[in-house]
Amino acid sequence: DTGVSQNPRHKITKRGQNVTFRCDPISEHNRLYWYRQTLGQGPEFLTYFQNEAQLEKSRLLSDRFSAERPKGSFSTLEIQRTEQGDSAMYLCASSPNSGGLRRAGELFFGEGSRLTVL
Amino acid sequence: AQSVTQPDIHITVSEGASLELRCNYSYGATPYLFWYVQSPGQGLQLLLKYFSGDTLVQGIKGFEAEFKRSQSSFNLRKPSVHWSDAAEYFCAVGAREGYSTLTFGKGTMLLVSP
Numbered sequence: 434d435t436g437v438s439q440n441p442r443h444k445i446t447k448r449g450q451n452v453t454f455r456c457d458p459i460s461e462h463n464r465l466y467w468y469r470q471t472l473g474q475g476p477e478f479l480t481y482f483q484n485e486a487q488l489e490k491s492r493l494l495s496d497r498f499s500a501e502r503p504k505g506s507f508s509t510l511e512i513q514r515t516e517q518g519d520s521a522m523y524l525c526a527s528s529p530n531s532g533g534l535r536r537a538g539e540l541f542f543g544e545g546s547r548l549t550v551l
Numbered sequence: 552a553q554s555v556t557q558p559d560i561h562i563t564v565s566e567g568a569s570l571e572l573r574c575n576y577s578y579g580a581t582p583y584l585f586w587y588v589q590s591p592g593q594g595l596q597l598l599l600k601y602f603s604g605d606t607l608v609q610g611i612k613g614f615e616a617e618f619k620r621s622q623s624s625f626n627l628r629k630p631s632v633h634w635s636d637a638a639e640y641f642c643a644v645g646a647r648e649g650y651s652t653l654t655f656g657k658g659t660m661l662l663v664s665p
Binding site for chain 2: 475
């Protein structure tokens with residue numbers, strides 16, 4: 434049973450550059466989430482997909498951020514014109530559709546992609 | 552909007568001693584409540600959740616948590632801590648309508664001393 438996979442695990446970039454992170458969820462999960470975690474904070478919700486549809490976006494997701502899940506499988510999170518404040522761990526999680534409300538909130542997280550903006 | 556407070560940033564417990572990690576939430580109705588654990592270099596893992604029914608919920612690795620509506624709390628407990636329990640613990644709340652998104656607390660780092 435493979436878990437949620439995120440790549441790259443670490444990315445160092447200069448301010449103003451674009452970066453893209455990829456997330457491969459657990460294969461049978463149709464829900465996919467992106468969270469951001471900074472030092473000393475808990476994960477903060479960014480966006481959520483059900484299959485290929487992006488159903489919810491946080492106000493944290495500025496215009497420089499875009500997320501896609503084109504075929505309802507893997508997802509990408511792109512940050513354009515990076516700023517030092519974007520330095521964080523970007524977490525991807527997936528969850529199954531089955532189980533209804535009783536399975537709600539049971540997220541399976543990847544190990545994260547750490548972004549450092551110089 | 553919902554919120555979660557974990558008042559303890561760090562807690563140190565001797566191996567074999569009991570543990571209680573505090574969590575208070577703010578939400579207008581009955582929430583979903585969760586505890587997740589994050590070990591170094593690993594993704595967050597669900598320990599347990601409260602959905603409805605019995606207010607004392609059992610989780611993995613010998614953890615339990617009790618939902619107290621009157622205190623807006625969902626404290627995590629373990630009767631005997633093992634060195635492998637050293638990790639960061641996050642309490643989270645989910646709204647029943649928009650249950651797809653969770654609001655996490657800032658976490659409590661658990662240190663286990665020999």
